[in-house]
Amino acid sequence: MAKQYRSIGEEVWKNKVEKVNAELFIFTYGSLVVQLIKDYEDYHSVNKQLDKLGYNIGVRLIDDILSRTNLEKCKDMRETAEVISKIGFRMFLNIAPSVSAWSADSKEFSLILDDNPLNDFCELPPRAVQGGLWYSNVLCGVVRGALEMVGLLVKVEFVRDVVRGDEVSEIRVRLEKVLDEEVPVGDD
Amino acid sequence: MATAQRQSLLKLDNKATKRANMLLEQNVAKQRRDKVSLNAFALLFSEIIQYSQNRVLGIQDLESKLSEIGYRVGLRVFELAMWREKTVHRETRVLNTLVFINTVVWRTLFDKQADSLERSTESEDEYMITDNEPSILKFISVPKEMSSFSPGAFISGVVEAIVECCQCPARVTSHVVPADGMPLRTVILLKFDKEVMGREKQLEAGK
Amino acid sequence: MAIHSVFIINKAGGLIYNRDYSTNIAKLSSNEALILAGTFHGIHALASRISPVSRSEGGKDTGIQTIDTANFRIHCYQTATGIKFIAVTDPSYMQLSDVLARMYGLYSDYALKNPFHNLEMPVRSELFDTKLQQLIQSS
Numbered sequence: 001m002a003k004q005y006r007s008i009g010e011e012v013w014k015n016k017v018e019k020v021n022a023e024l025f026i027f028t029y030g031s032l033v034v035q036l037i038k039d040y041e042d043y044h045s046v047n048k049q050l051d052k053l054g055y056n057i058g059v060r061l062i063d064d065i066l067s068r069t070n071l072e073k074c075k076d077m078r079e080t081a082e083v084i085s086k087i088g089f090r091m092f093l094n095i096a097p098s099v100s101a102w103s104a105d106s107k108e109f110s111l112i113l114d115d116n117p118l119n120d121f122c123e124l125p126p127r128a129v130q131g132g133l134w135y136s137n138v139l140c141g142v143v144r145g146a147l148e149m150v151g152l153l154v155k156v157e158f159v160r161d162v163v164r165g166d167e168v169s170e171i172r173v174r175l176e177k178v179l180d181e182e183v184p185v186g187d188d
Numbered sequence: 189m190a191t192a193q194r195q196s197l198l199k200l201d202n203k204a205t206k207r208a209n210m211l212l213e214q215n216v217a218k219q220r221r222d223k224v225s226l227n228a229f230a231l232l233f234s235e236i237i238q239y240s241q242n243r244v245l246g247i248q249d250l251e252s253k254l255s256e257i258g259y260r261v262g263l264r265v266f267e268l269a270m271w272r273e274k275t276v277h278r279e280t281r282v283l284n285t286l287v288f289i290n291t292v293v294w295r296t297l298f299d300k301q302a303d304s305l306e307r308s309t310e311s312e313d314e315y316m317i318t319d320n321e322p323s324i325l326k327f328i329s330v331p332k333e334m335s336s337f338s339p340g341a342f343i344s345g346v347v348e349a350i351v352e353c354c355q356c357p358a359r360v361t362s363h364v365v366p367a368d369g370m371p372l373r374t375v376i377l378l379k380f381d382k383e384v385m386g387r388e389k390q391l392e393a394g395k
Numbered sequence: 396m397a398i399h400s401v402f403i404i405n406k407a408g409g410l411i412y413n414r415d416y417s418t419n420i421a422k423l424s425s426n427e428a429l430i431l432a433g434t435f436h437g438i439h440a441l442a443s444r445i446s447p448v449s450r451s452e453g454g455k456d457t458g459i460q461t462i463d464t465a466n467f468r469i470h471c472y473q474t475a476t477g478i479k480f481i482a483v484t485d486p487s488y489m490q491l492s493d494v495l496a497r498m499y500g501l502y503s504d505y506a507l508k509n510p511f512h513n514l515e516m517p518v519r520s521e522l523f524d525t526k527l528q529q530l531i532q533s534s
Binding site: 017019031 | 233258
Binding site: 227230231233234235237238241327328329330331334339371 | 504505508509510511519520521522523
């Protein structure tokens with residue numbers, strides 16, 4: 001299964017998406033983070049705001065994935081995790097974080113980002129580390145927003161990040177609730 | 189900004205053309221950079237515009253907000269270009285700076301050269317860089333009630349940072365000037381500071 | 396050209412896009428169009444409820460895919476995010492899923508990546524209008 005997703009992801013990346021220079025993307029993201037720090041002056045609020053912006057991106061980005069892949073509905077969280085990594089991350093950032101550390105109930109897992117482009121050129125000042133900034137927090141919001149649109153309510157957060165001095169960058173995803181999609185929202 | 193009133197700088201100046209080609213070749217040779225999807229950028233940029241829009245009152249404020257975000261990108265792009273193009277020295281002359289932007293900067297950012305670089309025939313301190321189809325604006329449709337808004341303000345911010353790094357500060361603005369089949373054709377207008385133009389004259393005279 | 400009109404309905408059943416591409420079809424008032432969208436949305440939901448196989452078992456959308464009449468055919472493609480792309484064609488049009496899927500692609504590009512598009516509001520994008528028209532004319 002994982003292999004099939006890998007090849008779908010690679011096929012989409014190679015043939016179905018236009019590319020842009022990574023540096024333009026990375027610098028623009030960095031500039032946005034600086035803007036948020038100026039606007040909010042508090043790293044926790046910046047984290048929250050990055051998550052919110054990511055959520056807004058995620059609820060739109062999911063249709064980008066679905067309209068380019070013709071994926072069928074995932075049967076369980078393990079499949080969902082593979083799709084997030086091998087198709088989602090691949091077709092936007094050309095990376096595929098490894099999926100690991102499953103909880104016993106198979107509802108919670110980690111995405112290990114060995115190579116997070118957002119972190120390129122990024123060196124956090126000590127006060128940002130102390131202040132608790134999760135520099136790439138936008139990614140959590142993206143995952144949360146995208147999954148919500150297909151009926152999966154999840155909690156997503158960074159637990160480790162190399163730019164904060166950790167050994168790896170790790171995002172923890174936990175399934176909280178599955179929405180019943182057969183009953184359309186707002187249909188009384 | 190009628191076409192008749194403009195003259196193509198690159199066509200006029202043979203030296204500039206040669207230099208442009210040289211810079212381009214250098215850059216191509218060195219190009220092995222990672223990419224991300226344009227969709228990722230487009231979604232991020234769209235969100236930046238929405239975020240900024242919620243924090244400003246009018247179109248001008250929105251443009252200066254975007255320009256500010258682009259400005260910081262420009263500073264980094266300049267550093268990167270200087271570091272990468274080891275044979276390129278920091279330009280300080282207006283024409284060289286413009287050619288540098290038109291070629292190296294555009295290629296670093298957009299994988300292509302800008303479509304034209306021209307001098308205004310009306311005032312000699314004004315120059316225009318045109319991109320017929322800025323890829324990063326590809327999906328944007330500006331609503332009619334905001335028709336004066338130019339999302340290219342982000343790009344003008346980048347350019348503003350770079351001319352400052354090259355000691356040629358200018359006021360840089362962005363304008364959507366649609367042409368056939370190119371609804372987002374964007375003209376970046378640079379008006380160089382008086383000091384810059386004065387210095388240029390002295391340098392010309394001292395030649 | 397055998398595609399007469401296109402409707403896009405959001406997750407909540409609201410009509411977010413509606414264009415006619417031929418004069419062969421009677422024009423609906425905007426109110427009628429809204430009612431048609433809402434009604435179709437409701438029937439689609441009911442249809443998936445009586446489906447013997449649920450989406451989570453079969454993986455595929457379980458709602459209505461086509462409705463046939465003597466003079467035209469309605470095609471519907473519902474995305475996993477609950478958006479419906481609907482086209483009204485001549486009855487001879489058997490298969491339209493490719494075109495509807497491409498409409499989805501255009502929507503995800505020119506509506507969803509446009510900063511001025513609000514998810515709950517109708518799609519107002521000249522670029523989307525143009526691209527969709529090109530797609531309809533070429534199919």
